[in-house]
Amino acid sequence: MKPLWERRRIRAEELAERWPEAAEVLRFYGLVLRLQDQGVSDPAAYVRLAREEGPPELEKKARELLDALARQPERVRAAAAWTGPRASSAVPARCPHCGAPPAVGVLRDDPDAQALRRFLLCSECALEWEFPRVVCPDCGEEKAERLPRFAESGTPWIRVEACDACKAYLKAVDLSREPSAEPAVDELASLALDLAARSRGYAKRLPNLSGL
Numbered sequence: 504m505k506p507l508w509e510r511r512r513i514r515a516e517e518l519a520e521r522w523p524e525a526a527e528v529l530r531f532y533g534l535v536l537r538l539q540d541q542g543v544s545d546p547a548a549y550v551r552l553a554r555e556e557g558p559p560e561l562e563k564k565a566r567e568l569l570d571a572l573a574r575q576p577e578r579v580r581a582a583a584a585w586t587g588p589r590a591s592s593a594v595p596a597r598c599p600h601c602g603a604p605p606a607v608g609v610l611r612d613d614p615d616a617q618a619l620r621r622f623l624l625c626s627e628c629a630l631e632w633e634f635p636r637v638v639c640p641d642c643g644e645e646k647a648e649r650l651p652r653f654a655e656s657g658t659p660w661i662r663v664e665a666c667d668a669c670k671a672y673l674k675a676v677d678l679s680r681e682p683s684a685e686p687a688v689d690e691l692a693s694l695a696l697d698l699a700a701r702s703r704g705y706a707k708r709l710p711n712l713s714g715l
Contacts, residue, residue, distance in 0.1 A: 507629060508540040514685040518692040525692040528713040531557050532691060535712070558713065595632075596623070596640035603627035604709050605640060607690040608664060608675030619679060624686050626709055639666035640673060641708055653699070660684060661693045665705045672705040 505513070512533050519529040534556055538548060597604055606626035610619045621636040634640065637647050644650060644666050654662040660681035665672040674696060676686040690711060697707065697715035707715065 506540070508536045511685050511688050512536045512540075514683070514688040515692075518688060522692055522694075525694055525713075527558055528694075529688070529692055532688070532712055596634065596643075598623075598625035598628060598630055599632055600630045601625065601628045605634075605673060606709060606711070607686045608634075608673055609686045610675055610677040610679065612679035619677070621675070623673075629687075639669065639671065641666060641671040642669035644668040655693075655695055655699065658689075658693055658696065661689055661696060663696055663700045663705070665700060665703070670705050671708050672700045673707070 504510075515529045515533050515536070519526040531552075534552055535549065538552065543549075603626050605623035607624050609622040609624055609631060611622065613620045619636070621634050622631040623634045623640060624631050637650060638645050639650060646668075649667040651665050651667065652662050653665075660677045661684075662675055662677070663672050664675050674690045674693065676684050676689050678684060678686075681689075691713060694713060694715060697713075700707070701715075
């Protein structure tokens with residue numbers, strides 16, 4: 504199997520061809536992946552990249568990004584101390600390894616149970632951990648009628664998982680419907696779904712590289 508960064512780079516190139524509206528941010532993401540593949544960990548290098556090659560929104564936020572990265576150890580310690588939503592599952596909604604919030608949900612087929620299992624993908628260290636399907640990762644809401652799901656006809660393997668209690672949403676990528684998907688890349692490229700979620704009054708707690 505190819506390394507994670509290589510798989511993501513190949514998927515970004517593929518989706519940039521299929522979805523021209525996302526080509527700019529996917530091209531920039533490819534440059535970020537190159538730095539990650541080289542093992543670059545200096546936050547200033549990523550800020551310089553945002554200034555020089557990123558979309559205008561990222562250039563404007565480059566200084567904010569640097570400040571946020573400087574505060575990262577404090578933020579991660581605080582996140583790690585939080586046990587997640589007050590849900591009966593008692594499963595943390597933050598990464599159990601680094602304490603960062605999830606970037607996207609991942610749905611995988613479970614042949615034994617003839618159902619889908621839901622995982623959350625860490626926005627920082629790329630760890631996946633299993634999380635209950637009918638629980639909001641933001642506030643712990645468990646009533647199915649308050650957890651709407653919707654997708655676009657052109658991308659049936661990607662859906663919005665929203666919450667009417669806290670008005671947050673997270674996208675989820677269904678690998679049983681699109682095995683070649685790379686969740687972090689497909690989430691970034693599916694801009695139409697973000698716009699649809701915003702038009703319905705939902706907000707993403709952790710914007711991606713496009714600012715959505």
